[in-house]
Amino acid sequence: MSSQKSSHYKAESKMELDTNRKAWIFQPSGLNFVWGGDSRYWVIPKEPRVPAELKMVSRLEVTGSFEKTEPGKTYKIGFKISFKPEATGWDGAPLVMSAKIGKRGKTVWKKIKSVDQHKGGPEPVNIPDESDGRFEISVSPTADNQDTKLQFGLYEVWTGRWKTGLLIHEAFVQEV
Numbered sequence: 001m002s003s004q005k006s007s008h009y010k011a012e013s014k015m016e017l018d019t020n021r022k023a024w025i026f027q028p029s030g031l032n033f034v035w036g037g038d039s040r041y042w043v044i045p046k047e048p049r050v051p052a053e054l055k056m057v058s059r060l061e062v063t064g065s066f067e068k069t070e071p072g073k074t075y076k077i078g079f080k081i082s083f084k085p086e087a088t089g090w091d092g093a094p095l096v097m098s099a100k101i102g103k104r105g106k107t108v109w110k111k112i113k114s115v116d117q118h119k120g121g122p123e124p125v126n127i128p129d130e131s132d133g134r135f136e137i138s139v140s141p142t143a144d145n146q147d148t149k150l151q152f153g154l155y156e157v158w159t160g161r162w163k164t165g166l167l168i169h170e171a172f173v174q175e176v
Contacts, residue, residue, distance in 0.1 A: 009036025009044050011064065015173075023174035026064050028052035031171055034061035051082070051124075051167035058162050060095075063153035066173045069101065070148070072141035074176040076134055077152045080169040082124040087165025090115060093156045097128070099137040102147035110135045124169045127154075136176055 011032050015024045027048050035041040035057050043053040054060070062079075069075060077099050083090070095112040112127050128135050139148050150173065156163065 006037045007035055009033040009042065015066070018172075021172070021174065023172045024066060024068065026171040026173075028168055028170070030064065031168070032063045034059060049169075051169040053084075054164060054166040054168075056162055056164050058160055060156040060163060060166070061153065062155075062168060062171075063151065064171050066150040066152070067148075069139045069150050071139050074136050074138040075150060076136050076174045076176050077150075077172070078126050078128060078135060078174075079154050079171045080124045080126050082167045082169065084165035084167065087163075089159075089161045089163035090166075093159050093161065093163065095127075096155050097135055097153065098155065099135070099150060099152040101137060101139050101150055103149075104147070105151075108137055124167070126172075134176075 009032060011030050013027060013029045015026045015030055018025050028044055028051060029046060033042050033044060033052065036044050036052070039055070041055055041057050043055065045052065066075070077097065079097070093115070095115045097110045097112060098107050100107040110128060110132070113132055115127065137150065152171070152173070
């Protein structure tokens with residue numbers, strides 16, 4: 001059996017608790033990146049607090065999972081991103097986030113309208129921002145003995161355009 005390197009990047013490190021923000025933080029190495037295993041498309045840093053850099057993809061898919069949910073609780077989900085000045089392919093692109101609880105849970109979607117406003121900005125911003133509204137998902141209060149793993153993602157797979165220059169600094173999950 002040959003061990004072939006995957007063209008996708010699977011999360012390696014665990015999340016960390018930021019007690020100041022009261023949120024669980026996922027560094028880029030703690031996220032899954034479609035095409036992230038190929039440096040022609042993504043540069044995924046091993047060092048903490050260094051953003052993942054999108055070199056070029058036509059299908060953006062970045063996902064993560066969080067197993068510390070509790071029945072009856074609600075969680076806010078987001079990403080901290082920025083764009084390089086030379087970023088392309090983002091104008092009018094429908095950037096969307098998703099979340100679900102458990103493998104069989106219903107997927108909740110949220111379109112991020114604020115992405116065009118931040119293109120080329122030097123400072124990282126959280127998405128969704130105030131103009132988009134919060135992105136939250138609740139765990140059923142009767143979820144005892146059920147799969148309560150929170151699965152979440154950031155996507156742009158609809159335009160088919162090549163996109164470049166996105167920097168993903170982190171993802172976060174915060175109990176509301």
